[in-house]
Amino acid sequence: MSKNLPFSFLIVVGFMLFALFFGAGNLIFPALLGQSAGSNVWAANAGFLVTGAGLPLLGILALGISGKDDLQSLASRAHPTFGLLFTIVLYLSIGPLFAIPRTGTVSFEIAIRPFLGEQVSFLGLLIFTIIFFAITCFISINPSKMVDIIGKWLTPIMLLFIAILIAFVLFNPMGDFQAPADAYSTHAFFKGFQEGYLTMDALAAFVFGIIVINAIRDKGVTDKKKLLMICTKAALIAAGLLALIYTGLSYLGALSVEDLGYLDNGGQVLTEVSTFYFGPFGGVILGLIVLLACLTTSVGLITACSTYFHKLIPSISYRNFAIIFSVISTIFANFGLSQLISLSVPVLTAIYPLAIVLIALTFTHSLFKGQAAVYQGSLLLTFIVSLFDGLNAAGIEIVGVNQLFAQFLPFYEIGLGWIAPAVIGGILGFIINRIRTEPVLKEANS
Numbered sequence: 001m002s003k004n005l006p007f008s009f010l011i012v013v014g015f016m017l018f019a020l021f022f023g024a025g026n027l028i029f030p031a032l033l034g035q036s037a038g039s040n041v042w043a044a045n046a047g048f049l050v051t052g053a054g055l056p057l058l059g060i061l062a063l064g065i066s067g068k069d070d071l072q073s074l075a076s077r078a079h080p081t082f083g084l085l086f087t088i089v090l091y092l093s094i095g096p097l098f099a100i101p102r103t104g105t106v107s108f109e110i111a112i113r114p115f116l117g118e119q120v121s122f123l124g125l126l127i128f129t130i131i132f133f134a135i136t137c138f139i140s141i142n143p144s145k146m147v148d149i150i151g152k153w154l155t156p157i158m159l160l161f162i163a164i165l166i167a168f169v170l171f172n173p174m175g176d177f178q179a180p181a182d183a184y185s186t187h188a189f190f191k192g193f194q195e196g197y198l199t200m201d202a203l204a205a206f207v208f209g210i211i212v213i214n215a216i217r218d219k220g221v222t223d224k225k226k227l228l229m230i231c232t233k234a235a236l237i238a239a240g241l242l243a244l245i246y247t248g249l250s251y252l253g254a255l256s257v258e259d260l261g262y263l264d265n266g267g268q269v270l271t272e273v274s275t276f277y278f279g280p281f282g283g284v285i286l287g288l289i290v291l292l293a294c295l296t297t298s299v300g301l302i303t304a305c306s307t308y309f310h311k312l313i314p315s316i317s318y319r320n321f322a323i324i325f326s327v328i329s330t331i332f333a334n335f336g337l338s339q340l341i342s343l344s345v346p347v348l349t350a351i352y353p354l355a356i357v358l359i360a361l362t363f364t365h366s367l368f369k370g371q372a373a374v375y376q377g378s379l380l381l382t383f384i385v386s387l388f389d390g391l392n393a394a395g396i397e398i399v400g401v402n403q404l405f406a407q408f409l410p411f412y413e414i415g416l417g418w419i420a421p422a423v424i425g426g427i428l429g430f431i432i433n434r435i436r437t438e439p440v441l442k443e444a445n446s
Helices: 007-021 024-066 071-075 080-093 099-115 118-140 143-171 188-199 201-217 224-260 266-278 280-312 318-333 337-363 372-393 399-408 419-445
Strands: none
Touching: 007 024, 007 201, 007 224, 007 280, 024 071, 024 099, 024 188, 024 201, 024 224, 024 266, 024 280, 024 337, 071 080, 071 201, 071 337, 080 201, 080 280, 080 337, 099 118, 099 266, 099 280, 099 318, 099 337, 118 280, 118 318, 143 224, 143 266, 143 280, 188 201, 188 337, 201 224, 201 280, 201 337, 224 266, 266 280, 280 318, 337 372, 337 419, 372 399, 372 419
16 A cells, blocks of 8 residues: 655655754764865865765665665675674664764763863763763654654754854854865865765665655555655755755854864854854853754664664564663763764774765666676775775874875875775676676576
């Protein structure tokens, strides 16, 4: 059975998907990008939009087009072992190891710490994260209410707060664009492209896409084409909102340098800009924005991770996994924001290209008839290069390999050296598969 859904449901699902994607990191990184990019903000923002808004959209559509029910079955087109390992690493990365703890820590840093003395910051972080993840766990244990709670209430409120802040910037700019800093002076687009990795949204797309597809199916839509159409419209709503807000925040950051100077992180940029326009009340507004953004993302990630690992290990219930991940996230959040980010960057640098290539292969699946060798060749060569990129990001530089890659791989010095190997690996896989199958075809025809 399949049926038409009201437009209001499409809006609610689109807002829900946007809210799941839009965490505190999505607020912080565009603002800092704008400060660093300066007069090159539009080129840098364009690159950021590719990985921060475009890739999440494509990831959701890839999942819908594939007809697969989860990421593991999609990634298993290369090999079942790869499918299992890649899915586990991805869920842990956007789950209890990095992304979920970051929602609690960033919430505290921006919404709570400014109002506490330094001497109580450690105890304050502990108390806050316990409360924060207790609320997250409570909402996550009732996932059937997610569309109503997030889509109808939390997202519109959050969008209103962000719109007010950006409106003040548009009508009363703080200053003019300044000269670009660092890599933004020569490779603004590609630098922005890489900064989009930090949102983790292309990885999360494989996870949140499942939530959206299931929400649509729960309304009685069973026809694949209709489901994909509804999913596409909802994803376009989410991607459009992300693009608008990223652009506004990048613009905000670029105009703030003249008055504020260069700040250490995007959280400081937003705090100072809010204070500039609203005075002490600005901190309260920003705190509400961050709390709402972090809470919705945390709920979505706890729900998705618990669902997957319960499917992987049925002996442990969904409820217990939600509790376990909430507790682990509380512990990791108390390590501190700087430590969490420093640990996550090398891992994201290594696995993000794999996710991008998997999306590309899914869209071109029919062109090479889904040959596993194409998946294997493309993903293998991609991983070889991205692994060394990850090691470089971790401060572990293997000079000989870096020199070799820099000499032969286009874009390697700007972190995109995996593109050519991905294409070459896919072509080699296709050729190898043809060589393997030709003797079989000749034998069958003889």
